[in-house]
Amino acid sequence: APAAPKPAPAASAPSRPAAPRPAPATRAPEAAGASEAVQEAGSGTTRSASTGYTLPVTGATIGTGYHVSGSMWSSGYHTGVDFVVPTGTPLKAVAAGTVVSAGWGGAYGNQVVVKLDDGYYAQYAHLSRLTVSAGQSVTAGVQVGLSGATGNVTGPHLHFEIRTTPDYGSDVDPVGYLRGHGVAVG
Known part of the structure; x- marks a missing residue:
């Protein structure tokens, strides 16, 4: 997904309570030397039991990787990873936190x-x-929205970024980041 200049702050809807947690977890076999894994019943979500992190989407392939160079992006490189x-x-939320914005983000679409x-x-x-609102607390695995093709895209995918601030760049x-928190990617 092409990166864009810093998007204007998105309008946010009133906060609402977090969605209920999925069904109780069941244990999955551990790999030698790997952190303990938990399989959430019926969700297809595997997360690290020791860290509470998960993939943002299940069953995806990576399209455009991080830092791929090109003129499509204002920074000169891709600032996230695209899950096709x-x-x-x-x-899904990759970890526990608080939604700070939910809405239109210019080239990022919804x-x-x-x-x-x-x-x-x-x-x-x-x-x-979008299935969450600004101010809402989430935990790893809670649904935050549905993938799509809004904004500046060539097809449906999730453009996923990790940032040190809420701002572009x-x-x-x-x-x-995900691998550093015990999540198997790719």
Whole structure:
């Protein structure tokens, strides 16, 4: 997904209570030397039991990777990673945090930004539908929206970023970030 100049602050809807947690977790086998994994019943979501982090989407392939260079992006490189999935695929909070914005984000289309409890920010862009509101608390695995093709895109996908601030240009490698928290990516 092309990066854009810093988008104007998105309008946010009134906050509402967090969605209920999925069904109780069941244990999955541990790999030697890996952190303990938990399989959430019926969700297809595997997260690290020791860290509480998960992938933002299940069953996706990575299209455009982080820092791919090109003139499509105002920074000269891709500031996130694109998970290729059909429109309407559920997207999940990667960790616990608070939604700081949910709405239109210019070239990012419909987007959600979550300030994670570790101080980083997770951005979910090009959504067809938002399922959270600004001010709402989320935990790992809670649905934040549905994938789509809003904003500046060539097809449906999730553009996912991790940032040190809520602003454009403070990106870090999202795959490295997730792997650093015990999440298997790719």
